[in-house]
Amino acid sequence: MINNEELQSNESGPSLEGEGSSPEQLDKEASALNRSAERETREIMNLASEIQHDPISNYEEKQExxxxxxxxxxxxxDFIKKAALITGAAMLATPNIGRAKKNDAKGEGEGQTENVELSLVEQNRKLLIEGEHEAPREVFRCLAEVISPDNILEPSGGYFNRDYIDTKDEEKEFKKRMKKLGYNDVETQRYRELFSGGSIVFNEKILGEDGFENVLAHERMHKELDNLPEDKKRVLNEARDFILNDYRTRETELNNITDPYLMEVRDKGEEPDYRVFGKMKDEFLKKNSPILLNEDGDMGSGAALMAITRNPREFYTYLMMGELSPRVEEFLKSDFPDAYEIYIGLKNGIYQQIENSKKE
Amino acid sequence: MENVLMSILRASGIINIMNQEVLENIKQLYNNFIKKTYLIKDRLLKIKKDIIKRKEEMQINEIKDKIDQL
Structure with missing residues (x-):
């Protein structure tokens, strides 16, 4: 029986390594919470399985x-989905990303740090090409408040594949709020057009981040994928869907199961009867896609896997950034060479373009 | 509350950076998760306890029957 003290101790979450503020540390803490939730679920599933298979339990108990x-x-x-919603791109919080460090400044003191940040903004701004823009934080906040009043986070920007201000009421509200912020009609219209689809728009705050080029590459990949001819899209999507839905290795599959039947099979060290769990297996694999895991079976930067599970369109963007197991790219190359050619062409093109901009 | 905006923005690949605020939100999610699973686990443990009790009663009855037969 769980007592109140145990609940209390659970409420504080698993043992975390302090309040470290580096993105890497934050990501580790988020992954620790996820693993703890996984363990808790597994324990419950085991308990339920014991009752279901107990010869003494009656029908009602088994059903319950x-x-x-x-x-x-x-x-x-539900936990995974919601966590994915708020951390979907936390993988971008790699050690390279974060505020400009004071140590990087040639001198000491706040003034120098500010100069470094300004310099970084200028460097990152140079990487932007036609169809890529920046917008002030207050404008992004305004956008967020209009299209989702419940929003708690400030969007960092990205590729707008469609117009998100898609009702007259939202349009009116956006203009009203922009006016309140002091923007005239021409300026408001300019931002309105930027958010209407087809552009990459970044929150100005992200231009001050080290590692911005990775973010830029990620968003350019989205845009490139969106603009591909239908036949190429189909080739890429087929490979992606196979990897996300059908690929499996027995080892990782059995290490990541939560279903009582599969857990029982794993614990006994037996081969699962594929006739028994047919559909269940498919559902399981859709949710877990073991090939995406790192070699140690961990979620790595965590949010990448969650984001892909949530939205398959994130697959190639995270793959290009090296956020998935290297096996994925190898598998794509060997088993889906046509898809690999398209993918690698886009990836190399995008990074080459960024390198060229840096040299200019 | 599910964040609708993030859902929409995620669908388009628009991103947010991991920060302390995001982590705090995940901790809150985790705490809610634990509260819900606590109730589930508690109920399952009660069922298990009932089963064990019945098993014990059955064993006692079996022993009693054997004694009676003697």
Whole structure:
């Protein structure tokens, strides 16, 4: 039986390594919470499985255990989904990304740090090409408030594949708020057009971040993918869908299971009966896609996997940034050479373009 | 509350950077998760306890029957 003290101790979450503020550390802490939630779910699934297979338990108890097990699964998926929503691109918080460091400044003191940041902004701004823009933080906040009043985070920008201000009320509200911020009609219209689809727009704050070029490459990949001819899109999507939905290795599959039947099979060291869990297996693989995991079975930077699970369109963008296991790119090359050719062409082109801009 | 904007922006690949605020939100999510799973686990443990109790009763009855037969 779980007592209140245990609940209290659980509420503080798993043991974390202090309040480290580096993005890498924050990512580790988020991954620790995710692993703890995974363990908790597994424990419940085991318990439910024991009851379901106990010869003494009656029909009602078996049914209730089954329902509770399903409920735990839903709660777990809900946690992953919501975490993905707020950390979807936390993988961008690699050690390279963060505020400009004081140590990087040639001198000491706040003035020099500010100069470094300004210099970084200027350097990053040079990387932008036609169709790529920056907008002030207040404008992004305004956009967020208009299209989702419940929003708690400030968008950092990215590729706008469509117009998100898509109702007259939102349009009116956007103009009203922009006016309140002191923007005239011409300026408001300019930002309105930037957000209307087809452009890459970054929040000005992100231009002050080291590692901006990775963010830029990620967003350019989205745009390139969106603009590909349909036949090439189809080739890429087929390879991606195979990797996300059908690829599996038995080892990783069995190491990441939460279903009671599969856990039982794993614990006994037996081969699973594929006839028994057919559909269940497919569902499981869709959710876990073991090939995306790093060699140690960990989620690596974590949010990359969650973001891809949430939205397959993130697959090639995270792959190009090296956020997935190297096996994925190798597999793409060997088993889907046509898709690999398209992908690698886009990847090399994007990074080459960035290198060229840096030299200019 | 699910963040609708983030859902929309995520769909378009628009991004947010991991920071302390994001982590705090995940911690909050985790705490809510634990509260929900606590209730599930608690109920399952009660069912298990009932089963164990019945098992014990059955064993006692079996022993009693054997004693009666003697």
């Amino acid at each position: 255990a089954k329902l509770l097990s399903q409920k735990a699964g839903i709660t777990r998926r």
